[in-house]
Amino acid sequence: MNKKKITVAVTGLNAVDNPGPGVPVIRALKESEYFDARIIGFSYESLEPGIYMHDIVDKTYQIPYPSAGTESLLQRLEYINDIEHIDVLIPNFDAELYSFMKIEDTMKTMGIKMFLPTFEQFEERHKVNLATFGKKYDIKVPYDRAIFSTSEIFGLTGDFTYPVVVKGKYYDASIAYNPEQVLTYFNKISSKWGLPIIIQQFIYGSEYNVIALGDGEGNTIGAVPMRKQFITDKGKAWAGIAIDDKELLKMTHDIIGKTKWRGGMELELMKTADNEYYMLEINPRIPAWVYLAVGAGQNLPEALVKLAIGDEVKPYTEFKVGKMFIRYSWDMIVDISEFEHISTFGEF
Amino acid sequence: MNIKKNIALSDTGFIFNPSTGESFSVNPIGVEIIKLIRDGKEKDQIKESILEKYQTDDATFERDYYDFVNIMNHYNLTEIDE
Numbered sequence: 001m002n003k004k005k006i007t008v009a010v011t012g013l014n015a016v017d018n019p020g021p022g023v024p025v026i027r028a029l030k031e032s033e034y035f036d037a038r039i040i041g042f043s044y045e046s047l048e049p050g051i052y053m054h055d056i057v058d059k060t061y062q063i064p065y066p067s068a069g070t071e072s073l074l075q076r077l078e079y080i081n082d083i084e085h086i087d088v089l090i091p092n093f094d095a096e097l098y099s100f101m102k103i104e105d106t107m108k109t110m111g112i113k114m115f116l117p118t119f120e121q122f123e124e125r126h127k128v129n130l131a132t133f134g135k136k137y138d139i140k141v142p143y144d145r146a147i148f149s150t151s152e153i154f155g156l157t158g159d160f161t162y163p164v165v166v167k168g169k170y171y172d173a174s175i176a177y178n179p180e181q182v183l184t185y186f187n188k189i190s191s192k193w194g195l196p197i198i199i200q201q202f203i204y205g206s207e208y209n210v211i212a213l214g215d216g217e218g219n220t221i222g223a224v225p226m227r228k229q230f231i232t233d234k235g236k237a238w239a240g241i242a243i244d245d246k247e248l249l250k251m252t253h254d255i256i257g258k259t260k261w262r263g264g265m266e267l268e269l270m271k272t273a274d275n276e277y278y279m280l281e282i283n284p285r286i287p288a289w290v291y292l293a294v295g296a297g298q299n300l301p302e303a304l305v306k307l308a309i310g311d312e313v314k315p316y317t318e319f320k321v322g323k324m325f326i327r328y329s330w331d332m333i334v335d336i337s338e339f340e341h342i343s344t345f346g347e348f
Numbered sequence: 349m350n351i352k353k354n355i356a357l358s359d360t361g362f363i364f365n366p367s368t369g370e371s372f373s374v375n376p377i378g379v380e381i382i383k384l385i386r387d388g389k390e391k392d393q394i395k396e397s398i399l400e401k402y403q404t405d406d407a408t409f410e411r412d413y414y415d416f417v418n419i420m421n422h423y424n425l426t427e428i429d430e
Contacts, residue, residue: 227368227369229369240369
């Protein structure tokens with residue numbers, strides 16, 4: 001079969017200790033039997049490892065941070081698209097999604113398609129709205145409260161028993177055992193991600209995640225549950241295993257069915273000693289461990305690109321249980337001229 | 349009591365629970381006992397088999413057997429017979 005040629009732009013090239021999903025998404029597309037994908041990397045920083053992975057990334061362009069506004073992002077995209085003629089863009093960061101959602105229609109007129117959640121879906125599952133989400137869809141979630149000022153910290157003892165989890169709006173979560181630690185994490189996380197800070201009841205148990213893809217019509221195109229086997233000090237899975245948990249799969253199908261979820265998603269859950277699941281977060285994008293799903297038989301990035309361009313996608317109905325991923329770090333040797341090029345010209 | 353049907357046991361003693369992703373290791377006697385439980389043998393039949401093959405006594409078997417079963421219950425590897 002002749003593969004379909006396609007140019008896909010991907011963000012999240014930061015394959016670091018808290019990795020972005022860009023590199024595994026690219027690996028999935030490069031292994032596609034349907035697409036012959038040319039990959040354009042979009043980076044924010046000059047030291048994102050994916051920039052220098054020339055075997056999988058054909059060309060990289062730096063793009064402005066979301067804080068620079070959608071106008072400068074659009075200008076940059078127009079410049080890049082004149083050269084590269086991008087068919088599909090897969091944004092992989094929570095923090096940039098809102099900007100891309102805002103310019104989705106304009107990008108369509110430029111010929112760049114995406115497959116993102118709607119504004120309503122994006123907002124509804126937001127960390128700040130998780131309690132309402134849980135009530136609406138009958139899912140257990142830990143008790144939480146959003147706080148906007150350090151003066152609220154010492155009043156938390158009325159509603160919470162320590163430890164609590166201190167979470168940023170987009171990223172970062174730390175376990176605090178007393179108000180002083182909450183204060184430290186409040187300052188640390190808010191300086192990076194802004195306000196509010198979410199204080200969440202700490203749930204003891206084992207961490208489980210599900211990666212899934214919804215077609216926007218209520219159908220689940222694929223879903224793979226995973227148990228974290230090795231967790232870094234940033235709470236990231238460094239090893240995990242695909243599991244056959246019917247309850248998690250049913251929960252995922254229910255959420256996608258009821259919300260008519262559009263795009264990739266990750267459910268983060270904690271299983272208690274009583275075998276009860278608590279939903280900790282819903283991330284509105286493909287997670288960094290996506291390559292496990294590919295290895296288990298579900299190439300979800302390929303399916304997402306098909307959905308974006310309107311090609312037929314058959315839902316995956318099975319995956320190989322017991323497939324594991326074990327992440328590792330790898331030192332690339334890079335010439336200073338490469339770093340110079342991306343730093344000076346913003347493309348490489 | 350029986351071992352859950354979906355639990356995978358290899359001859360090396362590696363146990364995998366596909367619904368939780370947990371894995372365990374047991375020694376050769378553990379493998380033997382799990383296989384006997386899977387074959388539907390009752391505790392007394394298992395005892396008879398083990399006492400016949402190994403140099404151990406009734407009381408030691410009883411203590412170790414219940415310890416072993418309790419551990420398997422704790423890790424949700426067992427289910428009650430219907």
